[in-house]
Amino acid sequence: MKFTGTVLKYGDNVDTDVIIPARYLNTIDKKELASHCMEDIDADFSKKVKVGDIMVAGFNFGCGSSREHAPIAIKESGISVVIAKSFARIFYRNSINIGLAIVECPEAAEAIENGDEVEADLDKGIILDKTTGKSFKTEPFPEFIQNIISNGGLVESVKKGIIK
Amino acid sequence: MPMTMTQKILAAHAGLESVEAGQLVLVNLDRVLGNDITSPVAIREFEKLGCDGVFDKDKVTMVMDHFAPNKDIKAAVQCKMCRDFCNEKEITHFYDVGRMGIEHALLPEKGLVVSGDAVIGADSHTCTYGALGAFSTGVGSTDMACAMATGKAWFKVPSAIKFVLKGKLNEYVSGKDVILHIIGKIGVDGALYKSMEFTGDGLGSLSIYDRLTMANMAIEAGAKNGIFEVDEQTIEYVKAHSDREPVVYKADEDAVYDEVIEIDLSQIKSTVAFPHLPENTHTTDEIGEIKIDQVVIGSCTNGHYKDLEQAASIIRGKKVAKNVRAIIIPATQDIYLKAVENGLVKDFIEAGCIVSTPTCGPCLGGYMGILAKGERAVATTNRNFVGRMGDTESEVYLASPAVAAASAIAGRIADPKEVMA
Numbered sequence: 001m002k003f004t005g006t007v008l009k010y011g012d013n014v015d016t017d018v019i020i021p022a023r024y025l026n027t028i029d030k031k032e033l034a035s036h037c038m039e040d041i042d043a044d045f046s047k048k049v050k051v052g053d054i055m056v057a058g059f060n061f062g063c064g065s066s067r068e069h070a071p072i073a074i075k076e077s078g079i080s081v082v083i084a085k086s087f088a089r090i091f092y093r094n095s096i097n098i099g100l101a102i103v104e105c106p107e108a109a110e111a112i113e114n115g116d117e118v119e120a121d122l123d124k125g126i127i128l129d130k131t132t133g134k135s136f137k138t139e140p141f142p143e144f145i146q147n148i149i150s151n152g153g154l155v156e157s158v159k160k161g162i163i164k
Numbered sequence: 165m166p167m168t169m170t171q172k173i174l175a176a177h178a179g180l181e182s183v184e185a186g187q188l189v190l191v192n193l194d195r196v197l198g199n200d201i202t203s204p205v206a207i208r209e210f211e212k213l214g215c216d217g218v219f220d221k222d223k224v225t226m227v228m229d230h231f232a233p234n235k236d237i238k239a240a241v242q243c244k245m246c247r248d249f250c251n252e253k254e255i256t257h258f259y260d261v262g263r264m265g266i267e268h269a270l271l272p273e274k275g276l277v278v279s280g281d282a283v284i285g286a287d288s289h290t291c292t293y294g295a296l297g298a299f300s301t302g303v304g305s306t307d308m309a310c311a312m313a314t315g316k317a318w319f320k321v322p323s324a325i326k327f328v329l330k331g332k333l334n335e336y337v338s339g340k341d342v343i344l345h346i347i348g349k350i351g352v353d354g355a356l357y358k359s360m361e362f363t364g365d366g367l368g369s370l371s372i373y374d375r376l377t378m379a380n381m382a383i384e385a386g387a388k389n390g391i392f393e394v395d396e397q398t399i400e401y402v403k404a405h406s407d408r409e410p411v412v413y414k415a416d417e418d419a420v421y422d423e424v425i426e427i428d429l430s431q432i433k434s435t436v437a438f439p440h441l442p443e444n445t446h447t448t449d450e451i452g453e454i455k456i457d458q459v460v461i462g463s464c465t466n467g468h469y470k471d472l473e474q475a476a477s478i479i480r481g482k483k484v485a486k487n488v489r490a491i492i493i494p495a496t497q498d499i500y501l502k503a504v505e506n507g508l509v510k511d512f513i514e515a516g517c518i519v520s521t522p523t524c525g526p527c528l529g530g531y532m533g534i535l536a537k538g539e540r541a542v543a544t545t546n547r548n549f550v551g552r553m554g555d556t557e558s559e560v561y562l563a564s565p566a567v568a569a570a571s572a573i574a575g576r577i578a579d580p581k582e583v584m585a
Binding site for chain 2: 013015017018021022023025026027028040041059060063064065066067068069071072086088089090093094097098142144145153154155158159163
């Protein structure tokens with residue numbers, strides 16, 4: 001999996017309440033959720049995000065509520081991959097399960113700036129900041145998890161018999 | 165290979181002799197839970213799997229608690245989707261308005277979780293049932309969907325932090341203060357991906373309700389799960405509520421922990437988490453004058469009868485401060501009824517509080533007490549992120565029922581001893 005895009009950068013402890021506020025949890029429509037993505041932390045996000053953009057964040061990204069609506073909104077808004085210093089655990093597994101690419105790389109998340117052009121190669125485990133020329137190494141996921149992501153998520157994996 | 169209590173439960177449910185931290189396992193589940201906002205997504209995903217029915221009609225549970233009684237038309241549509249699904253699939257444990265309560269208070273009360281169970285729920289506070297010695301963790305809707313179909317979930321086996329409890333709590337100090345103290349100490353990611361395992365001589369001095377409150381907030385420290393060693397109180401509680409036999413797992417003596425933290429319960433003071441993180445804690449003796457507009461006493465964290473009883477003992481015979489809206493929300497119908505029968509509801513209303521039917525309501529900014537810009541609430545809930553209870557420029561201070569009750573009377577954040585003098 002390889003992604004190239006422009007960075008939108010956020011800080012530490014970005015919780016799922018700001019990613020998708022509870023007042024929007026009375027819908028499961030993906031486009032509607034995407035239109036309110038990041039609303040309580042960045043009111044302009046849904047207007048400025050472009051398909052293929054890359055989200056970069058600090059520690060504990062996606063903390064708080066288990067609402068899957070959060071990674072759904074991020075994925076549907078066009079973000080191709082989220083690079084963070086660390087992920088909260090429910091958000092992490094939700095992203096894997098729905099096929100939103102995520103990668104934990106503290107050095108990359110620290111150095112990359114908002115607006116940089118970044119290329120992330122998750123198979124090779126390399127993140128390249130094309131704007132600064134700096135590159136960073138990442139760990140590949142365990143095989144079981146790589147399979148889930150490459151199948152397109154947990155539902156597709158269950159259909160293929162990965163969990164019986 | 166020595167194992168922690170959590171690792172033993174995971175190994176047993178994965179059909180393995182032993183497991184170690186970092187290992188990926190597939191676990192057979194005793195219960196799969198969802199609510200009215202997480203189940204609709206799960207139902208949509210489940211339908212993609214093309215199964216005729218769920219893996220076990222008695223083990224899938226849906227509780228309509230977040231936006232129920234229906235907050236608006238969209239919420240009504242979501243509840244109807246859950247109701248229709250549960251009727252069609254003949255789900256035994258579907259809890260609708262009239263029988264429902266806040267899920268994490270309801271499931272223990274109805275005996276749906278016993279010691280030794282492995283439980284997942286599409287709600288982050290599913291970690292609550294660790295108080296009963298079960299492995300219990302929050303997941304997303306897709307996990308819930310796949311678990312409804314297969315009865316299984318994948319996990320990375322967590323390492324653990326051991327909390328050794330000693331001593332006993334002082335008057336007006338409760339499990340809420342202990343867990344806020346801990347989160348203040350280790351941070352909102354201090355237990356990231358780990359189990360928080362509670363043991364020690366002081367364990368026996370904590371009631372089951374203190375333990376339910378503490379396990380409930382394990383997620384606020386980033387934990388995979390919170391779990392308490394099983395003792396006579398646990399067995400007594402489980403046997404009083406369930407027909408199923410508890411299974412007791414105890415950590416090996418030589419189990420390895422990432423950290424061991426001693427907690428002297430007698431040193432814990434009334435603690436408040438300031439906006440906008442649960443780790444932003446201060447004790448009541450170091451707070452200046454902070455005027456408030458609203459108090460919420462309830463939620464899966466502190467909506468138990470013991471919590472209402474504590475709050476009532478402070479509020480009884482006094483008046484809620486002018487300009488404070490005090491909202492009391494018993495967590496289940498049984499709790500509500502007991503509060504009526506024992507005169508607590510009368511005490512609350514005479515003091516100027518309102519008493520609501522069980523609902524998650526204001527905790528997550530749903531309804532039943534939303535805050536406007538510039539408003540401040542003291543709440544016995546579990547999260548105080550930006551915009552959690554309303555406007556992004558409102559503030560939520562997390563506290564125990566005793567502190568919340570005292571604050572309602574004082575009109576500012578107050579220590580219980582101040583209003584009980």
